[in-house]
Amino acid sequence: MQELYQNLQQAINFRHGVTYDPVHLDFHQHHDLYEIYFFLTGDVHYFIEKQVYPLQYGDLLIMHSNELHRPNFQSKKQRYENIVIHFNPKLIKAFSSPQFDLLDCFNNRVMGEQNRMRLTPQQIDDIMKLYERLDIHSSPGSRAGSEVLYVSAFIELLVFINRIFQSQGNQEEQGIIPDKLTSLLTYIDENLDQDLSLDTLEQVVYMNRSYLCRLFKKHTGSTIHEHILFKRIAKAKLLLREGNTVTDACQLAGFNDYSNFIRTFKKAVGLPPRQYQAQQRRV
Structure with a gap:
């Protein structure tokens, strides 16, 4: 069981990034990984398949492995901060129940649509608390059992995101692409x-x-x-x-x-x- 949680911990890559000189990124996918992208600061338009989203504080993006995407930085030498998680869906799928599919928001939508969720202030506060727990439990030298708490916090994050996705429904996209x-x-x-x-x-x-x-x-x-x-x-x-x-x-x-x-x-x-x-x- 200990080995199982360690493998799961390694399959969930959590990164909180801050830079003042963001690197140009080409169009890309993440092979067999899914992505959760949470935007904090910067001047960024995010391209996903056929949509371009101007991002604001607290925007949440979800992308499965086949969706082509890239950030388009509108200003240079400006603080750019985000939280990104890449994870292996095959290992997470086992935690779904018959009544609740943890991968629903990634798989059960048209490719390149419904990628962005615009959160309320309360939802932003709630998701930041989950990210703080993930950060604490992924830190080097964490206490015994941290790998279990890390996976647990991530499963809770997926439940949280899917509930938002389901509540928002198939809302009209608000991209800016002509x-x-x-x-x-x-x-x-x-x-x-x-x-x-x-x-x-x-x-x-x-x-x-x-x-x-x-x-x-x-x-x-x-x-x-x-x-x-x-x-x-x-x-x-x-x-x-x-x-x-x-x-x-x-x-x-x-x-x-x-x-x-x-x-x-x-x-x-x-x-x-x-x-x-x-x-x-x-x-």
Whole structure:
């Protein structure tokens, strides 16, 4: 039992970060991990799939492993503070009951929707108390039994988040992304195996390519090319997990050059495609 809780403690990565010079982050996913992101201070617009959220103190974001996301920092040299938890859902699932699924808010919604929860002052106070407990019980040199209390506090956090999620229901998204970009992102998602050159995309949204690129960069903090690349990598990962060959994953994800696919996949994921697929089969 002691070993079980130690493994669970290691599967829940808690981080309270503060910086005055935030590092640029590319679009990314977290492989098999889910993310809970709690915003404290800064000037940040957060991109998740097809939405861009301007964040305010106390905003809570939830993301499962397949949702592409990145922060877009609007101001430099400004205090940026957040609390982020990455965790393995496979190990947490066992703590759900038949009446209450701890992973409900991550799994039972449309991908890229209902990612943000705007908390009340009382809810912010309550969640901060849970984070304080997690911080105390994860500290080096904690007293005996801290690993049990750490896991317990995290399970309580998941119950808390799911209750908020269920109470808010399917509220209308309050992102700031223009309709033209939403249409563009939808087209990219649905046509990853097709030609997605700027020649094609400017015809899809009836917009000059220069203006389209500037608009995309303004709202996402990245380029259209980078977004397409990471989307194709994400699709390739899914295809490999589903048992497709590396060659088929390359073609179906929209990579026309096999060697480039191998090189790009390894750089983004940390493993070549075949090794990634073998690793997933062992999980």
